[in-house]
Amino acid sequence: MSRMIEMKGKQFGRLTVIRQNGQDPKNADLLWECRCSCGNIVTVDGSRLRGGYVRSCGCLRRELARERYTKNKGFTKNMGNPQNLRNSDGIMVSSIKESQRNTSGVVGVSYDKATERWLARLMYKGRYVLLKSFDTKAEAVEARKQAEKMYWHKTKQDRQTVG
Ligand SMILES: [Zn+2]
Numbered sequence: 445m446s447r448m449i450e451m452k453g454k455q456f457g458r459l460t461v462i463r464q465n466g467q468d469p470k471n472a473d474l475l476w477e478c479r480c481s482c483g484n485i486v487t488v489d490g491s492r493l494r495g496g497y498v499r500s501c502g503c504l505r506r507e508l509a510r511e512r513y514t515k516n517k518g519f520t521k522n523m524g525n526p527q528n529l530r531n532s533d534g535i536m537v538s539s540i541k542e543s544q545r546n547t548s549g550v551v552g553v554s555y556d557k558a559t560e561r562w563l564a565r566l567m568y569k570g571r572y573v574l575l576k577s578f579d580t581k582a583e584a585v586e587a588r589k590q591a592e593k594m595y596w597h598k599t600k601q602d603r604q605t606v607g
Contacts, residue, residue, distance in 0.1 A: 451476055451490060457499025459488065548581055552588040555581070566591040 451461045451474075459478035465487050466475045474490045480501035492498045548554050548562070552574075556563050559577060562584035566574035574591035578584040 451493075456493045456496070458482065458504060459486070459493065459498065459500060461493070548584075550581075550585050550588065552592075553581065553584045564588040564591070566595060568595040 452463065454461045456478070458481040460481075462477045462479055462485070464474055465477040467473065468475055468489050471489075471491070475487050476490055476493060477485060477487050478493070478501075479485055480503060482501060482503045484501035484503065486501040488498045552566050553562060553564050555561075556577060561577035561579060562581045563577050564574055564584035564587040565572055565576075566588060573595055574587060576584075576587055578587065
């Protein structure tokens with residue numbers, strides 16, 4: 445019976461032991477009714493309590509999971525960063541920064557030394573809507589022009605809708 449007195453009123457993480465409440469049929473461990481700081485009442489195996497395996501009614505775990513999820517969301521967001529993407533030709537977007545040094549004289553068109561191809565790109569609302577490589581500079585320039593027409597025209601339309 446001394447075990448019971450020992451446990452009563454003790455705090456284990458968020459749990460405060462209220463009273464003894466039965467016995468675990470598997471290992472004959474005493475079960476304890478505990479109040480979680482969130483207000484929930486749970487019955488927990490004494491050895492799991494003392495071992496620190498149980499520290500809340502489950503709300504602590506839920507909070508941690510939510511936190512992890514939020515962090516993951518940030519991570520996923522990062523994955524969508526154009527810098528981490530490859531275009532349809534398998535060229536790392538981040539390598540474009542490198543190739544920007546090899547200017548073609550045309551905005552959005554540059555020569556990629558690594559692949560020996562001409563890159564055409566266009567950013568629209570923070571992401572690449574055009575990211576393609578071509579054999580010739582003329583093709584790349586043309587692709588950029590077409591994309592400008594398509595997306596910059598779109599932007600104008602957006603503005604008209606808003607204004
Ligand atoms: Zn709780």
